[in-house]
Amino acid sequence: MSVLHFPSRLLEASVNEFSKLPGIGKKTALRLVLHLLRQDKTDVFQFSDTIRLMREDVKYCRECNNISDSEICDICTNVHRDHRIVCVVESVKDVMVIENTQQYSGVYHVLGGVISPMDGIGPGDLFIDSLEKKIENDQIDEIIFALPTTMEGDTTNFYLYKKFEKKPVKITTIARGVSIGDELEFIDEVTLGRSLINRQLFESTL
Amino acid sequence: MSVLHFPSRLLEASVNEFSKLPGIGKKTALRLVLHLLRQDKTDVFQFSDTIRLMREDVKYCRECNNISDSEICDICTNVHRDHRIVCVVESVKDVMVIENTQQYSGVYHVLGGVISPMDGIGPGDLFIDSLEKKIENDQIDEIIFALPTTMEGDTTNFYLYKKFEKKPVKITTIARGVSIGDELEFIDEVTLGRSLINRQLFESTL
Numbered sequence: 001m002s003v004l005h006f007p008s009r010l011l012e013a014s015v016n017e018f019s020k021l022p023g024i025g026k027k028t029a030l031r032l033v034l035h036l037l038r039q040d041k042t043d044v045f046q047f048s049d050t051i052r053l054m055r056e057d058v059k060y061c062r063e064c065n066n067i068s069d070s071e072i073c074d075i076c077t078n079v080h081r082d083h084r085i086v087c088v089v090e091s092v093k094d095v096m097v098i099e100n101t102q103q104y105s106g107v108y109h110v111l112g113g114v115i116s117p118m119d120g121i122g123p124g125d126l127f128i129d130s131l132e133k134k135i136e137n138d139q140i141d142e143i144i145f146a147l148p149t150t151m152e153g154d155t156t157n158f159y160l161y162k163k164f165e166k167k168p169v170k171i172t173t174i175a176r177g178v179s180i181g182d183e184l185e186f187i188d189e190v191t192l193g194r195s196l197i198n199r200q201l202f203e204s205t206l
Numbered sequence: 207m208s209v210l211h212f213p214s215r216l217l218e219a220s221v222n223e224f225s226k227l228p229g230i231g232k233k234t235a236l237r238l239v240l241h242l243l244r245q246d247k248t249d250v251f252q253f254s255d256t257i258r259l260m261r262e263d264v265k266y267c268r269e270c271n272n273i274s275d276s277e278i279c280d281i282c283t284n285v286h287r288d289h290r291i292v293c294v295v296e297s298v299k300d301v302m303v304i305e306n307t308q309q310y311s312g313v314y315h316v317l318g319g320v321i322s323p324m325d326g327i328g329p330g331d332l333f334i335d336s337l338e339k340k341i342e343n344d345q346i347d348e349i350i351f352a353l354p355t356t357m358e359g360d361t362t363n364f365y366l367y368k369k370f371e372k373k374p375v376k377i378t379t380i381a382r383g384v385s386i387g388d389e390l391e392f393i394d395e396v397t398l399g400r401s402l403i404n405r406q407l408f409e410s411t412l
Contacts, residue, residue: 005305010260048258054216055250
């Protein structure tokens, strides 16, 4: 379908809105919109109102920049978590993924991006101040970098490392290596090389 | 991600709404919602309002049941189209697809489904009355069946054929055959068999 002939401007406008979403083309957008047209009005209004309300009311935690329903997020207000260990991640999604492992009991710090000169994103565009303040107030023992293994992620790691290396805080990064279940022959050379360099005693990997 | 830990109920509600859409799983829904959170409020409100307005205001043409912004759709009000030839289709999408070929100058009749006893859809659930009325008032010379080649489509064809065969109207169906560009070895036997039976003089296929 090269150019679609829409029978209605209302339909066309909705298809255009849906196709602005990432990964949604015109054909998929049309399928979604025609689906919504077949649903009850109340269901469609609920869809519409939920999205609107979320964008209107969602907050970002003052402490860690995670998405939250209140000024301080549930993780930062949780007294059972270790507030002296902070995991630095790029986005809210990364917090959800790490929470899902149920292996981490520290808190987070969501940068809201990584340094990317190509996209005009510098350190000033990221949420770093509150992390710096916590470190300077000696509230943190360790920060763990869990940023993407891209050039931008590495640049950001390096920037933060240089910024904090003189401070009394331990700086670590999550282990990189061969994923569990992966066949060696399909691993890229850099990962395999690093996983050899960073080999661990056999006991500790159990 | 088996069970997602959402940092916000507003976020979770939006992800749930998106994942009700066909073909959208929880992971895709989360990606779409996080994308919307990064957009300007006005853009997200426009998305939300456009969907709401469409569901609220969209109309179905009184004549042909196509989606429309007014009581009678643009195709049915177009005096340059041949109103004595009616193409019977299952859905609005089929109208758009046929319009896109730019090979048809008649009008349409959107049934809004096909007869499917398994899904509890009988002739009474389809938009047939206005077609019958037009035929009885001798307003139509030809109806063209362009329904899906499924058991349900065939059942509906047969039902409509039986209903109208005694009326003074020519009943045709769109040609079925080997698609242009298709290799014969990959065509199913029924299609290939029918395309042999319904072979045409060579000139007419140019």
